[in-house]
Amino acid sequence: MSAARAPEDFVAVAEHTGQLSRLTEVVLREGLRRSRDWALADQPLPIAVNLAARTLTDQHFPDRVQELLTEYGVPAQRLTLEITEAGVLDGTDRPIPTLRRLRDLGVRLSVDDFGTGDSSLAHLRRLPVHEVKVDRSFVQGMATDPGDLAIVNAVVTLSQQFGLAVVAEGVESELTLELLQDIGCEIGQGFLFSRPLPYERLAAWFGAQVEPETVASGELPRLRVVP
Structure with missing residues (x-):
């Protein structure tokens, strides 16, 4: 039996074989389909999709994201695209045009795993995230x-x-x-x-959560949970 592979291993193989764009679209389609289904069930939930750094150099990617959002009828603000620190803070301005176009669509942009690279917080000021x-x-x-x-x-x-x-x-x-x-x-x-949950168990997990109590004056608020 082969060992389980980490997501970054699949991404590396996809990049090497020229299938990165196809893999990214498959993940986006599945995520947007689930988001649409949740909304139809009166439980609108946002989704987040990780992007490889190379995707940010594809000038056609923002157009494809817009097409998929329209196809599935999902508001842009329900989609977050996560990019690793190294992918957006690589010492060049190459990712910025794509990031700006994605932001203009209304998509949320997130810098993932911040602190593991050589960049500083000051560099974030020039990024549209x-x-x-x-x-x-x-x-x-x-x-x-x-x-x-x-x-x-x-x-x-x-x-x-x-x-x-x-x-x-x-x-x-x-x-x-x-x-x-x-x-x-x-x-x-x-x-x-x-723990990470399959789609079939996610609804049950949400149903088991207790609504947060009203925070009394002077008490610390609870963190908002990101599944």
Whole structure:
């Protein structure tokens, strides 16, 4: 039996064989179809799709995204496209025209795994993105390493000053959750909330969630969960 492959392995093979555009379209189609079905069931949910860096050099990609959004009748703001830090902060301006066109469509843009590359938060100011996702290596270490805590705090503070939403990846403990609330991070993602779920079990997971209680004056708000 062969070992399971990580997503980046599939992307590498797709790039090597010239199938990257086809793979990206298959994932987009499936995600938009699910988003349409959720909306028809009175549960409109956003979706997020990861993009390879090479996709941002394809001048036809924004047009294809628009066509698919129209085909499936999904509002652009329900689609988030996630690009790794290295993909958008590569020292050149090559990704920026594609990012601007995607943003003009109304699609949300997110910088994934932030902090793992050599870029700085200052570089984000020139990118037309909406969101920064702090890499799980810093989030998971912030409960025991003051340095990781300082890094996450700096990313949250400066990103918010730039008008960017911040997502903490890899939230796996209540202590980490409390620390994130203390520093003002409003969105969390990780095993503390749920393991990855197949589509068939997602509806049941949502149905089992308790509506958040009204926050009393002076109390810390709960993080918003990203499945």
